[in-house]
Amino acid sequence: MAGTAEDGTAGDTAGETAVETSGPADPRSGSAGSAADARRSTVLPTSSPLLVWIGIGVTLFLLEAGAFFDFVVGLLADAAIAAPAPGPAVVATVKSAVTDALESIEGAAESVPTLLSRETIPNGGYWTGQGWEKTFLGLSPHLSWGIRVALVYAYAFAWAGWAVLGYRLYRREIRTVAWSPRDDMIDRFRTHSWGKFGLLVVFMFVVMAVFAPALGPTTVEQNMRNSYSYEMQYYDTQTDEVRTTLIGEANLDSQSIGSNSRVMPFTYDNYGRYHPFGTLPNGRDLFTFIAAGSRISLIIGVLSVGLSAFVAATLALTAAYYKGKVDLGSVLLSDAIMAMPQLLLLIMLSTVLADTWIGGIYSGAFILALIFAGTGWTYMWRALRGPALQVSERQWVDAARSFGQKPRTVMRKHMLPYVTGYLLIYGSMRLGGAIIAIAGLSFLGLGVAPPTPEWGRAINLGQDYVTTGSWHISLIPGILITLVVTGFNALGDGIRDAIDPKSDTESAAAGRGGGA
């Protein structure tokens, strides 16, 4: 019995087996219900699991509340500063008042303690001859850093576990329906190792991007942007004393430029600084560079894929709903865009738009996202058109139209749910593509403006030293890009197989005809 609901033979069987007179007393009666009952024992051993679950969530949030408020207030403050105020003086006054208020709140937010900040677990200390100073519990910098990274990931996985727990709770305790088609999708995904691998990689990448400032052994501001404005202390082994120098000066002595002068991964440089991924040719920390770079890659990727998905879905649904000339028009438009050489178009647009005001937003990342969205939506549209046309033929669409539902609502409510699966698949795969494309542009010296870190630029910086002892500079970001893109593709594969009820039968190959 349990097998029927679990193995994904899907809605049809469940629909037929549902009996008209199934007992009103127990909403979970029926085949799927018994499956849920059998596994209920794994749920929290408490009478009010929901409260426990909410409690865990609040606790997790409080651990990082400071960082969260800091981020939100910082975002608001940036927005307030960036917002143009051409109006009368009153507006300007109000604006400056708002900015001041936000700044004071920002200061308050910074004082809220957070578990995972570099202030709580510092690793930027120095050797005094007897022991480590200003590091976490006097441990060595690499241990301090390791603890912080481990805590960050443990924290992130705790959130993930919390979400999984919440889903199970919802599925077994809260909702009244014993089975829904989504359950089968989730269950299919849970048995898909390749997809789970992808999810793990993507999750770790996203965590890296989100916690980038806390993960690096140092910060972009101190180590890269304004390295000559910050001082650091180090232990001079020749004179046996603690000295002070500018970080920029220290960087000059920590360069990786060949076989003789290099700081390799998992080593300390001469200034007692730990470099998990070694240093760049200019002496900056590669891990900090990569962590910060992952953030900008993810932002561009999500923004561009989100925009393309929006355009593609809107166009595909509109064309499928109205058919005829609208459909023909969208085919012509996207074919015209696809006919242009993609890479040349990218290079041309990013060069031409680089000096405009919009090109300055977020080191040029914003305009890049727009360019990727403008040229990339066609691929997603192409993948969505078929499913959209298919769902437009379904009777419930006609039923909704027949009782006068507005076209926009019909598209959103009755057609969109059937293409979201495809949006997820192709979105995931396009995200990988976007990350490669951004890295490619940075490699060519275009795209995100220096010194904002970007993975492709690290590869570019290291390419002269690939054959020398400083091979790590290009290799590490190269491997990471490959891994992340593979992860996004694997995730896409997993989602595709999960939403396709035929994929776990013998005709798995036939089920993969999605064109991806």
Next chain:
Amino acid sequence: MSDRATDAGTDDTVTDGDAGTADTATGDDTIDVDPDALLRVEDLRTVFYTEREEIHAVDGVSFDVHEGETVGLVGESGSGKSVTARSILGLVDSPGAIEEGAIYYRGEDLTDDNWDAHRGDIAIVFQDPGGSLNPVYTVGNQIREALRIHQGLRGSEARERAVDLLEDVGIPDARRRVDEYPHQLSGGMQQRAVIAMALACDPDLLVCDEPTTALDVTIQAQILDLLGELQREENLAILFITHDMGVIEDATDRVNVIYAGEVVERGPTEDLFEDPAHPYTRALLQSIPGRTPPDEQLPTIEGEVPTPTGPATDCRFAPRCPAAFDACTTFHPRHQPIGAEGSDRTAACLLHDDTHDRTPADVYDGTDGFAVSGGLGGPNRSAGRDGTDDRDEAAGETPGSHESQTDGGERS
């Protein structure tokens, strides 16, 4: 077109008959429809444009539906029944289009892009009950969607009304069912929920497109009872589309028999079942299992409905018609009044056309069947050959599917 609606009389037909094939081909035989009717379909032509050809799925259909009555539209698969229903609701999509004709709802022509003004006045129940319900939303959610549009109800008010509607259509334990997903309901329950959804629009006319075809016989009877009950309670007019003559006999007041996109016979259900005038109607009635003695083979109509790809130049049923004679392949029959004056019955068959000398008496044996035993599809398909001297000559001219029939005739 509508101005010709009234002049389908005998005199006019004589003129047309004399004018010959060309004129008959273009001539439309719009039948008399009541201008006061709730729904009036006049000479509706819906064409689908495929890459290779134009398919005239509905080719000059006219009928009317009065308030509170049930009108049947019966025909085989592919005869244009469903396209007629979709045309009435304005659901014909590209590559199809309503090319000619008018659909008057309370005197207003819907084909002038007036559908949106009358959304909800006409509701439809489709054949596949599961198909009309979106599987990702609960039944209640979908009923509330219609309630919100047509009755402006929201929140708990809409929920209460949805429960009431589900109770009205005979769903037990409606308060719980309203929160269930379509897959949790059986086929019969789904169809009841779809009817509830249609009723949420508070319609005056319910178009039922084969509402019971996908259901088993007991559920079918329940749904028919339900529709009858709702009609009495709410004074609903129902346009009942089906291929099942049995259902038509049970459920309808008047009936239109449709074949290859054309109405071939229309009249009050009782009269039509008692004395079918068109050979096609006769053949359909013969193929109802209960009407044939148990030990005889059930007669069938051989062949299939042709796909009309151009204007009619002949009787489209002629290739399959046991009573066909040579004129059937050269003249497009027009509707002729049948029976007593004012009986509101017409049939589009040359047997009833005074300009041709063949009469029904020549081919019908006074019972349900045709003059020759075996009748439809039988080996001795020579029905109606008496008195047609030119029949064999004509056989040479008849194309395609006609030949098998001719062969059968020669053997006998």
